[in-house]
Amino acid sequence: MTPPPDASPVSQALILIAEDEPEIVDILAVYLARSGLRTVHATDGRRALELHRSLRPDLVLLDVNMPHVDGWQVLSEIRHLGTTPVIMLTALDQDIDKLMGLRIGADDYIVKPFNPAEVAARIQAVLRRTLPGAGRGNQHVLQAGPFHIDLDNHEAMVEVDHHRRPLSLTLTEFNLLAQMVRAPKRVFSRAELLTTCLPEGDALERTVDSHISKLRRKLEEVGVSGVPVGIRGVGYKLWSGE
CATH class of the missing domain: 1.10.10.10 (Winged helix-like DNA-binding domain superfamily/Winged helix DNA-binding domain)
Structure with missing residues (x-):
């Protein structure tokens, strides 16, 4: 069960998890809910872009190896549309992949396997930086x-x-x-x-x-x-x- 909202500016923020492995999604959703965050899930890049346009999430947690449209293309499209924070989530650990993500405009980069508690903490850190003092109505x-x-x-x-x-x-x-x-x-x-x-x-x-x-x-x-x-x-x- 999602805890009641608190006074934090990141409380109840909406996180789009773009990941095609259901086990990872389930684990992340549980840990983010414990932090008071709401989640929505996309299993492929095309659906991730659709949900980004329609729901305007506060942050996107984005896997690189996505079906239909890969994470690099999704990140590039999100950056052309606006400044939604994006954290890349991937099994790739080469420096060139990290540099590519940061060059396109990723806000952070997390390599699998990961500690879900750390992922939740890093999401909150990015939200605190990008939503200073904002409530749900004015986070943009x-x-x-x-x-x-x-x-x-x-x-x-x-x-x-x-x-x-x-x-x-x-x-x-x-x-x-x-x-x-x-x-x-x-x-x-x-x-x-x-x-x-x-x-x-x-x-x-x-x-x-x-x-x-x-x-x-x-x-x-x-x-x-x-x-x-x-x-x-x-x-x-x-x-x-x-």
Whole structure:
């Protein structure tokens, strides 16, 4: 039985488990229920994408070796649609597989066999990072510093002198800002930003620089200077320091 909800912002979050092995699903569902989390299950990649679109889960626990559509394709499609946190779950343990998952935009990577209690703990850690103080009705609003990003309504606001001001951003600029607001001090490589935030037709990493430059100018126009921060030879992060 699922325990009653508590005061935690991650309580009652919905987790999509995309896994084709029923024994693993059953074990994970039990441990996640003990943590107050709700679960829904997809046995193949195609169904996982359908449930992601219709249910808008708070997090996807995604196996790589899925029937019909593999986990890499599912992850790529989820990243094109938005910023739903994704934890990869796989028997593969090569560094190249981990790097591929992180490059496409995975938030974490768990190798089988695993401790289900650890999986539950890592899911909660990602949720605490991506749903700060949010209840079930507003978990799709990202906040960091002066930035407020409403993913549902595709609105970006910045607070300047105690007043929220709307930002007029292109789709790519909005995606770049949202990606960095989720983890303000994390450095995102150009390759990662290219994969997760830019249209499929853009294939040059330097294209990211152009979009970042335009985003930076728009932020300067409303009184926010020096962000995003460029890290020479690596990529960008929202800001430095605390």
